[in-house]
Structures are given as C-alpha cells and as structure tokens.
Amino acid sequence: MVRLTVDLIAKSSSHIRKKGDRSLPDYLRRLTHLNFSNRSIVDIISRISNLGFACRLTHLYLQNNCIGRMEDLCQLQCLAKLYLGGNCIAVVEGLERLTKLKELHVENQRLAPGEKLLLDPRTLLCLADSLRVLNISQNAVDEVWDLGVLRGLTHLSATDNLLQHVQDLEEVFSQWPLLQRLDLIGNPVCQKPKYRDSLITACPRLEVLDGKEINDLSRQFLVNWKASKEASKEASKEASKEAGKRARVERALAAQAPHHPFLTHLDTALSRGAVLSCSLANSLPRREPLKGPGPHGLPRPPDPSHNSATRDHSLALALRASSSPGLCPGALGDSNAL
Template identity: 40%
Template sequence: MILDDDFVLKSVNLEVNTDDFIEKCQSIRSKSHIKLNKKNIKAIGEAILCRNANVLFLQDNKLSDISNLKQFSRLTHLYLQNNDIVFMDGFQNLVCLEKLYLGSNSISVVENLENCRELEELHIGTQRLEPTEKMIFDPRSIEALAECLLVLNCPGNSISSMKELEKLTSLEELDISCNKLNEIDEVCSSLEKMTSLHTIACEFNPICTLRNYKGKMVMAMPSIKTFNNVDVTRGMYAFYKALTRDKEKKKAKATSSQEYVTMDDIHDIVKELPTGLREVVNRTEDYTAHIDLINRNEFTNK
C-alpha cells in the first residue's frame, strides 16, 4: 500500500462519483488528526488531502521509505513506531514538529533533524539493530536540538557512550536503559554538562554492576528528582553526598599513609624475612636511623 490521496479516499470509503465527494474531501483536508495506523502502508506518495494535518498516526505499518514526509510541513506530532525504517529522511521540512515517535524500527543513526528546532520529545528506543551495530547521533542534529529537546527516550540501542549527548543542555528527561554504558566516570562527566536533566533511567547497563554507581550519578546531577523511577529525596541526596565525601576522605587518608615508611611497616617487613637475614637486621646498631633518613629524603624530594 502507498499513502496517497486514492488510499486516503478508500480508507474513508469515499467514491469519486458520489454527490458529497467535494464536501468530504474538504472535510478530510480540514482534519488536524489523521489516523492511518495498521494499514499495511509501505511507502508515502503524494497525499495532498493530508497536508494540513497536525498529528499523523502511521505506526504499525510497513514503511521503509519516509522521504516524502517533507510534504507534511504542518505536523507537530508524528507517530512512526513499529515500521521498517532504516534511514531518517524526510524531516527537513517538518519545522513545526514537537513530538516524534520512532521506536521499534531499524535506525542506527539519528540524523536530519537540523530544521526541527521546535522538537521537544524524541522517542527512538528499541531499534532492531545488527549485533555489531550501535546507535549514534549526528552532531549537527544534536546541536540543532540542544536548546529545545526536553525528553529523549533511547533504551535498548547498544549505546556505549553519552558523550554525543552532552550538548543537550535543555534536556530534562532521559531514558538510556538497556544499553552498553560501561565507563562510570565518562557518564558522570557527561551528566555534569547536562545541567537541566532531572530525570534519568539507566538500568541494565554494565555500569549498574559497579558499587555506588547510583551515588556517583546522583552527585553528578544537581537538579536530580527521579533516578530509575524512584524519587530522589533531600535525605537521599544528602546521604549520597555524605557517602561520597567519606570515600574521598578515606582515599586521601590511604594515599597519605602510603607516602612515608613507618616503623610498623619496617617491623612487618622484618618479620617476613628469612631467619638468618632477620637476625642480621636485628643486629644492626640502629636501623631506625635509616628509616628516618628515608622519610626526610622523601619529604625533600617533594
């Protein structure tokens, strides 16, 4: 099936030779919402009757070529979930688009959104990708969406880094669960740059196996409200803050204690020496003087 005017007329059971044909056509052209989901549509042709639509439902079809979407320049909401889309073509003229639903297709590159500067929500999760593929984001599209995109849902797309998303400074909600994020420091660095982000879902990533990954991520998001569908209260934030501070103190203390050789260190080392060598060391007139010298040298070298 091809989405064109003939198809639209047939979908509403309108015959050309009927008395009310013109009136019905005008009625279709005035509709703001056009529902054509589950119609076995494979391509988009010339559909003049639908060009005034603000909301177009095309989910659950068999669309692979969407380049002719450019004719629907008044769209604000577009539903394209569960089709066979591989390439994001046809969005160049959709300058009024506010919400775009592209989940469950075969898209590996998020692109051609440079003119969609009103886009607030992008739902593009669970793409049918090859085992070696991962979703990437065209920097030009990300830059164009930096100040408008508020919601990004991209779970289940083998994404291994959040670095490409850092410029989305207006983003408030992010679902990046079921991906392949494995570098907690890089993730936290990206989160620190996404200053408007207050809600995140990141379950089922490799980083989730790390101890205290939640604390590190929460502390990287000063505006955090919800983490993995759980509200972050003031008490929880204070707990993670105290925990992080305590770990830093322990780490600093451990580092400091390793800077100098102590008498306890020497005694422990001597105990591990073979008997003969241990006796030689014990007969040394004053090996503590040597240790003191080592410490002074360490301090001087710093």
C-alpha cells in the same frame, strides 16, 4: 509494503472523519497529529517530502514500521514529538531544522548484528536547547559522550544497552542541569559499586533513577559524603606533594654535601687520622708477657696492663692525628718519642 503518501493520508478513515466540510488541502494544512504506527512503511525518506504541506504538524507517530533512514523531516519545523521506535534506523540524522522538537523516541531499532544506534553530532547540536526527552533504549549503545551537548534534557531512557563505566556517565550527566528522570536498567553499569550514589551526586536535580524516587535526605547525605571524600583526597594529595618536595630538597642537599669545603676538610682529617692510628699501632713495641710459673707454682694469669697500655697508646695517637689534619705519617717521627 506501504509508502507514506498524501493519498494514504486522504484515504485514512480516521482522518477523513475529522476533516468535516473542509477541503482536503485545507484539512492537511491544519493537521497537527499524524499517527501511522504499525503500517509497514518502507521508505519514509523519499516519500516524507509529501508531508511538506503539514507545516503545523506537532506530533508524528511512525513506530513499528520498516523505516531505514531519516531525511527530509526538516520541513516539519513545528514538530514537537517524533516517535520512530521499532524501525530499522541505524543513524539519527536530518533533524537540524527541527528547533522545536522536544521529544525524540528511537528505541528498539532492528539493527544488524554488531551494529549500534548512532546519533549525528550535527543533529544533536541543533537539538541541544529544545530537546527535553530522549529514548534510545535497546539499541546496543555503549557510550554517551556525544549526548553531552543536550543540556536541556529532563528525561533520558537508555535501558537495556551496553553502558559500562560509571565515571563516563557522571561526566556527561553532570552537564545536564535540568535532568530529573533517568532510566538505565539493564546496562552492565548498574552492577558497579556505588553506581546509584555516584549518579545521584552528579545530577543535582535528579528525582527518579531507574524507577526509584530520590528523597532529599538521601541526596543530602550522599552530597556530604562526596564532599568529605573529596576533601580527604585533596588533603592526601597535598601531603604527597609536600613529601615529594622534602625528598627533592634532601636529595639536593645530599648531592651537594660532599663538595662542601668544611665537610671535605673534615673527611680528609678523619681519614688521615685513621691511617696514622693504624700505622702507629703496628709500629709500637710489643711487651712480652711474663713467663714462667706464678706464685706457688701455679700458671701465671695474663697481664691486663699489656693490652690496656697498648690500646691507650694507640687511641692517643689516633686522637692527636685526627685533631691535626695537616700531619702526615712522617711528621710524627719515631713512635717511641710519644
């Protein structure tokens, strides 16, 4: 295993050939690009302080080593591009002073089973305005809420992760007005219905999604479709509100109706009329039907006048009672008087 030190830089033939006649300290102060990919560097954290001399360093390549933590990189305040893919980093942190960092590549970290890459909120907040490119592919990432502050992003690569919910992506990506390229291939969310349509409408400046270009005609169609859908949803919501209001008013009227004086008086009158009609109908004398044989010795037919007269008499009593609410059963006297 190797540690990153000044001596390692000095012994690197690729750098020594470039320094020419300059002294080593002078050369190191002027250094802008440093490439130590695939060198099995063990502990960049405790040794990265040795790069404090490289105040002009803009590009740092440390892919495919054994780096486990990120600290003390804050000394590289001119750093614009940082490549740390293929290491063992579980938390992206310690970049609070790198206000000029434009690209951060931390893809494919060798994490323990069940772990996922985390990004420190303080680091993300400090990179919110400067960071343009972020690569977090193949890191078991299952949500992107913390990335919402990166409003300056133009390119996000998050392939082969565990992202699942289209709505969550819409809410976060809609906060990035400059987003032009988005790569999410290999996530479960890519199989969801309307996944592509939803992200295109959520990101107004998106040009490429999962390697496929987005033409203006397709975008305009989807924007119009979304606007129509939202208008229909809003109309349905308003109709539902109105229906709810009407239902509440009807319930309120129904609750108050039994206590209205006029309705109470009318109900009482009708009830008394019904009672009187039943009572009087039962007290009427019954007309005996004609008995004996009819003409020519044939059976006599039933007398229709009997039932009709009784029915008419009862109806007249009921109508009179219902039109006089103050009457009571005793006030009518003998039924024969009617």
